[in-house]
Amino acid sequence: MENNRLNTAMMTCPITMTESARAHIQKFINAAKKPVTFRLAVKKSGCSGYAYLVDIAEEPQKNDLSFEENGIPIWIDKDSIPFLKGTVIDLIEKASYQKQLSFNNPNVEDACGCGESFTIKIPAAS
16 A cells, blocks of 8 residues: 555645544554554445445555544545545544544535435536
8 A cells, every 4th residue: 555655645634633533543543453544435325325434444445545634544535535525523422421423524415314324515517
């Protein structure tokens, strides 16, 4: 994957994360028995069309590009970048002290009632 690291050296990471999200993700990376990286993609899924695919992965996928954000190494699926551009990842606390990553994505037009999938804004043709 060295090639992708060179390709993204001049690219800005398309996402940012809050300090609480960074600390949460770092705990999972530190707890792994092998070297791992935070991986993010968008896939077609759910009733609204798309869903986030979040993973702590040992190996990048074929289409992944390598970035770093707030000290966290990240692999992002190249085809997902237009859907993720400008997204801020945060950590929210839900009922019973459960924590969950939250995606504040400016590209999302609508989300389903369960919150598991979303619709992306389609840019107007030029």
